[in-house]
Amino acid sequence: MPIHTPINELFDIRHPIILAPMAGVSGGALAAAVSNAGGLGVIGGGYGDRDWLTRELDAAGNAPVGVGFITWSLAKQPDLLDLALERAPKAIFLSFGSIGSFTARIARSSARLIVQVQTVQQAREAAGEGAAVIVAQGAEAGGHGGSRATFPLVPAVVDAVHPLPVVAAGGIADGRGLAAALMLGAAGAVCGTVFYASVEALADPKAKDTLVAASGDETQRSSVFDLARGMDWPKPWTVRTLENAFSRRWGADLGGLRDKLAAEQRRYAEAREAGDFSTAAVIAGEAADLVRSVRPAAAIMADMVDGAAALLRDPPALRAPAQRRPV
Amino acid sequence: MPIHTPINELFDIRHPIILAPMAGVSGGALAAAVSNAGGLGVIGGGYGDRDWLTRELDAAGNAPVGVGFITWSLAKQPDLLDLALERAPKAIFLSFGSIGSFTARIARSSARLIVQVQTVQQAREAAGEGAAVIVAQGAEAGGHGGSRATFPLVPAVVDAVHPLPVVAAGGIADGRGLAAALMLGAAGAVCGTVFYASVEALADPKAKDTLVAASGDETQRSSVFDLARGMDWPKPWTVRTLENAFSRRWGADLGGLRDKLAAEQRRYAEAREAGDFSTAAVIAGEAADLVRSVRPAAAIMADMVDGAAALLRDPPALRAPAQRRPV
Numbered sequence: 094m095p096i097h098t099p100i101n102e103l104f105d106i107r108h109p110i111i112l113a114p115m116a117g118v119s120g121g122a123l124a125a126a127v128s129n130a131g132g133l134g135v136i137g138g139g140y141g142d143r144d145w146l147t148r149e150l151d152a153a154g155n156a157p158v159g160v161g162f163i164t165w166s167l168a169k170q171p172d173l174l175d176l177a178l179e180r181a182p183k184a185i186f187l188s189f190g191s192i193g194s195f196t197a198r199i200a201r202s203s204a205r206l207i208v209q210v211q212t213v214q215q216a217r218e219a220a221g222e223g224a225a226v227i228v229a230q231g232a233e234a235g236g237h238g239g240s241r242a243t244f245p246l247v248p249a250v251v252d253a254v255h256p257l258p259v260v261a262a263g264g265i266a267d268g269r270g271l272a273a274a275l276m277l278g279a280a281g282a283v284c285g286t287v288f289y290a291s292v293e294a295l296a297d298p299k300a301k302d303t304l305v306a307a308s309g310d311e312t313q314r315s316s317v318f319d320l321a322r323g324m325d326w327p328k329p330w331t332v333r334t335l336e337n338a339f340s341r342r343w344g345a346d347l348g349g350l351r352d353k354l355a356a357e358q359r360r361y362a363e364a365r366e367a368g369d370f371s372t373a374a375v376i377a378g379e380a381a382d383l384v385r386s387v388r389p390a391a392a393i394m395a396d397m398v399d400g401a402a403a404l405l406r407d408p409p410a411l412r413a414p415a416q417r418r419p420v
Numbered sequence: 421m422p423i424h425t426p427i428n429e430l431f432d433i434r435h436p437i438i439l440a441p442m443a444g445v446s447g448g449a450l451a452a453a454v455s456n457a458g459g460l461g462v463i464g465g466g467y468g469d470r471d472w473l474t475r476e477l478d479a480a481g482n483a484p485v486g487v488g489f490i491t492w493s494l495a496k497q498p499d500l501l502d503l504a505l506e507r508a509p510k511a512i513f514l515s516f517g518s519i520g521s522f523t524a525r526i527a528r529s530s531a532r533l534i535v536q537v538q539t540v541q542q543a544r545e546a547a548g549e550g551a552a553v554i555v556a557q558g559a560e561a562g563g564h565g566g567s568r569a570t571f572p573l574v575p576a577v578v579d580a581v582h583p584l585p586v587v588a589a590g591g592i593a594d595g596r597g598l599a600a601a602l603m604l605g606a607a608g609a610v611c612g613t614v615f616y617a618s619v620e621a622l623a624d625p626k627a628k629d630t631l632v633a634a635s636g637d638e639t640q641r642s643s644v645f646d647l648a649r650g651m652d653w654p655k656p657w658t659v660r661t662l663e664n665a666f667s668r669r670w671g672a673d674l675g676g677l678r679d680k681l682a683a684e685q686r687r688y689a690e691a692r693e694a695g696d697f698s699t700a701a702v703i704a705g706e707a708a709d710l711v712r713s714v715r716p717a718a719a720i721m722a723d724m725v726d727g728a729a730a731l732l733r734d735p736p737a738l739r740a741p742a743q744r745r746p747v
Contacts, residue, residue, distance in 0.1 A: 096737045109737070212637045213709060233569035242560035242569040242706055244600065245591035245636050249709035264572035269604050273571065275737045276599035309572050310539045379569055382540060382576030405735040410423045410436070410602045 096271075096402055098280035099258045100133075100226060103205060104183050105157070107131035108398045109281025110271065111207070111228075111260060112288055112390075114161020114186050115236060115376070116140060119285075121152025123293040126390035128156045128183075131398070135159040135186050138177065140324070141170040150180050159183045159207070163237075164190030165327055171195070178202045188230075189237060189330055196223045209262065209283070211239025211330075213249045220254040227254050228283050231263030232314060235286045235378030237330045238263065244277070251278035266380035268400015275405070284397075286378040291390040299368045300375045301387045303335065309379035311336050317344045318374040320354065321361040334374040335381070339364075423598075423729055425607035426585045427460075427553060430532060431510050432484070434458035435725045436608025437598065438534070438555075438587060439615055439717075441488020441513050442563060442703070443467060446612075448479025450620040453717035455483040455510075458725070462486040462513050465504065467651070468497040477507050486510045486534070490564075491517030492654055498522070505529045515557070516564060516657055523550045536589065536610070538566025538657075540576045547581040554581055555610050558590030559641060562613045562705030564657045565590065571604070578605035593707035595727015602732070611724075613705040618717040626695045627702045628714045630662065636706035638663050644671045645701040647681065648688040661701040662708070666691075 098109045110132035112119055116139025124134030136149050138160050150160070160177040164187045167173060174195055177185065185199050188209035199206045200223060208219035209228035216227050229250040231243025243263040251259045261274035262283035274282045288294060290301050314333040317340050319326045326332075334340065339361070343350040350357055364372035377384075425436045437459035439446055443466025451461030463476050465487050477487070487504040491514045494500060501522055504512065512526050515536035526533045527550060535546035536555035543554050556577040558570025570590040578586045588601035589610035601609045615621060617628050641660040644667050646653045653659070661667065666688070670677040677684055691699030704711075 097740070098737050213635055214637055231569060231571060233572050241636060242558060242591055243571040244558060244569065244597065245560050245593070245706040245709065248594065248596050249636055252709070264569055266572070267575065269575050270571065272603035273600035275735065276603050276731050277596050308540055309568060309576055310541055379572040382572065382579070402738075404603050405738050408602065408732040410425050411729075411732055413424070 096275070096398060096405065098275070100260065100280045103225065103258065104133045106133050108394065109260070110394060110397060111135060111281060111283045113234075113236075113262065113283050113285030114138065114159070115285050115289060115294075116163065117145070118289055118294050118296045118376075119161070120295040121149035121154070121158070123288060123291060123295070123390055124149075124158040125153045125156035126291070126293045127288065127394065128158050130391040130394035132394055133159055133183060135161045135184065138162045138167075138173065140166045141173050143173065143176065146173060146176060150177070157183050159186050159204070161186035161188065163188060164192055164195070168194065174198060178204060186228075190327070192219065192222055192224075210250070212241055213246070213253050216250040216254050216259075220257050224257065226258050226260055226280075228260045228262050229279070230283070232333070233379035234263035235289065235312070235333050236376050237326065237332050238314070239329060247274065247277040247279050264378060264380050266383040268397050268402075268404060270380070270383075271397050271401035272404040275401070286380045287384050287393055288390060289377055290384045290387050291393055292387060293390050297368050300370055303370045303375050304377045304381055305384055305386055307335050307375070307377070307381045309382045312377060312379055312381060313340060313344060315340065315344050316347060317350065320347060320350055321358060323358055332374075332376065333378055334376050337374070338371040423602070423725060423732065425602070427587065427607045430552065430585065431460045433460050435721065436587070437721060437724060438462060438608060438610045440563075440589065440610050440612030441465065441486070441515075442612050442616060442621075443490065444472075445616055445621050445623045445703075446488070447622040448476035448481070448485070450615060450618060450622070450717055451476075451485040452480045452483035453618070453620045454615065454721065455485050457718040457721035459721055460486055460510060462488045462511065465489045465494075465500065467493045468500050470500060470503065473500060473503060477504070484510050486513050486531070488513035488515065490515060491519055491522070495521065501525060505531060513555075517654070519546065519549055519551075537577070539568055540573070540580050543577040543581050543586075547584050551584065553585050553587055553607075555587045555589050556606070557610070559660070560636075560706035561590035562616065562639070562660050563703050564653065564659050565641070566656060574601065574604040574606050591705060591707050593710040595724050595729075595731060597707070597710075598724050598728035599731040602728070613707045614711050614720055615717060616704055617711045617714050618720055619714060620717050624695050627697055630697045630702050631704045631708055632711055632713055634662050634702075634704070634708045636709045639704060639706055639708060640667060640671060642667065642671050643674060644677065647674060647677055648685060650685055659701075659703065660705055661703050664701070665698040
């Protein structure tokens with residue numbers, strides 16, 4: 094018996110795993126690979142580069158994928174939603190901002206609306222505005238997020254929006270995490286960091302290697318890299334990355350960074366171009382400890398599904414002591 | 421088949437649930453109630469009040485309990501460890517600080533050493549110094565803690581200290597949480613917030629009611645209440661509480677609070693005495709959403725164990741779609 098939740102039917106997928114729409118990293122090839130492996134791949138439309146989005150939608154080919162947007166950024170270029178909807182995506186995945194001006198167009202399309210939230214209150218609002226699936230994202234997630242943690246947020250959101258399906262995001266990178274998310278009442282998992290380290294991800298190979306070598310102890314959530322990249326993120330969202338020399342220099346002194354902003358933004362852009370990740374950000378979450386190598390997305394999917402299924406079928410804590418391996 | 425992990429044998433308990441040693445809240449009556457219900461009750465020795473500890477050890481009666489200490493505070497009154505060990509506790513539970521000066525005495529006793537950590541690196545160190553059980557505590561926990569989150573921290577610590585048993589702390593308040601912790605590889609759960617709202621807890625009844633009415637959206641981790649209480653906590657630990665008028669006033673302006681410290685500490689102490697929780701802290705974690713009433717500890721234990729066992733025996737995600745209730 095495979096793992097099966099309400100989102101399997103909703104998206105016609107074999108495994109309840111959704112690719113996080115990592116801006117600039119979750120391209121068409123990665124989204125297609127996740128979908129072809131039985132999950133729901135989602136292209137990271139991010140800050141709205143029309144050419145990039147067109148190219149990556151093309152790159153996904155005939156694979157059934159979704160498209161994700163940063164909601165407050167989409168509000169500045171709302172026609173990008175039409176560009177996505179013209180391709181009849183499986184889902185539109187909106188995060189960070191007010192969804193009200195987009196719901197009607199999505200409701201008229203065949204795409205299901207996934208809304209990612211960071212609090213119980215936001216979950217109630219998204220449910221009221223017509224989300225088909227709520228993603229409850231914990232602050233341990235890589236990239237942008239809020240301050241609540243996955244473990245207590247997921248069951249609280251499940252209770253608040255019942256019977257809407259809730260998918261857990263933040264900190265999930267293996268079969269243990271998928272199984273745990275299901276126990277918390279989630280209908281599946283959104284995974285980013287582990288797919289950042291996939292062969293198909295559009296991240297710099299050096300960034301992938303840096304992630305593989307890192308521990309979750311070495312990540313931080315801050316606005317330092319949004320400032321460095323000149324991105325005007327609204328509060329309260331911050332971005333979780335690996336720590337590096339740049340974040341150690343400026344993370345506790347954003348005022349000092351603002352005083353030298355033009356020069357530091359230039360230095361940052363050059364480092365990013367050069368693949369110097371002592372300055373440029375590796376955008377990854379606390380699940381970094383669980384990411385040990387760069388692998389094809391299909392292998393990541395298979396391990397996660399098989400690992401979760403084995404734990405769910407035969408929970409070690411239900412075995413008689415004699416059946417367990419000695420400790 | 422009951423839920424059974426390596427800590428069942430280690431502590432001779434029926435259920436792998438450990439009471440968090442909440443300072444001033446986990447007294448002898450609560451610790452005894454948790455132990456009598458099949459878990460491991462732990463008295464919260466906290467900041468080391470000899471009279472309080474003696475009284476609460478007496479109050480636990482013949483129930484087999486453990487004793488918890490704030491490690492950096494115990495270092496100032498190390499003889500309190502002898503006071504505890506004289507009662508032959510099941511466990512000594514140390515959190516927040518260097519354990520090196522205590523391990524030899526504990527190793528000579530019949531008590532098992534439980535060490536609570538907030539990072540993978542701390543877990544490795546505690547394992548090397550002789551901990552029998554590692555508690556991996558996520559930042560969603562109520563009271564003092566670090567910055568890493570339970571969901572990704574637990575499996576990373578499990579991998580780092582294998583085969584030592586790892587118990588999850590932070591965000592666990594019901595059967596879903598216990599089952600999820602076990603899926604992550606934990607050998608059980610440490611629970612604080614849900615027992616804060618127990619009949620037996622030594623918290624002010626108004627504080628318990630305030631917690632029951634609160635959402636995890638309304639908690640914050642800060643040093644504001646340590647300043648207000650005149651507690652000289654070392655970095656990097658902060659305390660998670662419910663937000664209230666006091667934390668909203670000073671949480672983002674610790675410098676301003678320091679400027680008026682004597683007056684504000686006086687005001688805080690008076691509010692605490694008067695049970696005014698618009699100023700005094702309710703020390704609770706993000707699991708607040710899951711705590712809906714004040715109940716006897718035995719009822720909390722029974723629901724948690726029964727809920728987890730039901731989920732583990734028959735995971736909803738392994739049922740065929742027709743067997744599931746419609747969404």
